[in-house]
Amino acid sequence: MIDFGFPSIRLLISISSKYPQFGQDEIFQLSDAFRKIDVEDKGYTDEATVIKAAQNSEKQSYDVVRQALKEVELDSSRRVELDDYIGVSLYNPTQSIHFDTEKSKL
Numbered sequence: 001m002i003d004f005g006f007p008s009i010r011l012l013i014s015i016s017s018k019y020p021q022f023g024q025d026e027i028f029q030l031s032d033a034f035r036k037i038d039v040e041d042k043g044y045t046d047e048a049t050v051i052k053a054a055q056n057s058e059k060q061s062y063d064v065v066r067q068a069l070k071e072v073e074l075d076s077s078r079r080v081e082l083d084d085y086i087g088v089s090l091y092n093p094t095q096s097i098h099f100d101t102e103k104s105k106l
Helices: 009-018 024-037 047-057 062-071 082-090
Strands: 044-046 079-081
Touching: 009 024, 009 082, 024 047, 024 082, 044 047, 047 062, 047 079, 047 082, 062 082, 079 082
Parallel strands: none
Antiparallel strands: 044 079
């Protein structure tokens, strides 16, 4: 199978169902932003990279990103996968958001 560097359709559908309040275009934009920071195309990145990317985009402060990373409850590897990254990107500290912590099994 040829890998074009895009997440699988099944993964995107899973993410869309996890975040139904966001449209397909928004999910694709966040997926594209994740691919830009996942430069080694491993399907995950580390917390420091996510924090730096958020600070560089000036969308969220260090403290907000750290809190968002706690909210998405990363697994013991501390890897930030696409669905975690979307949760962090959508995090709003003024709203109480409960993230579904069950990882997709795709």
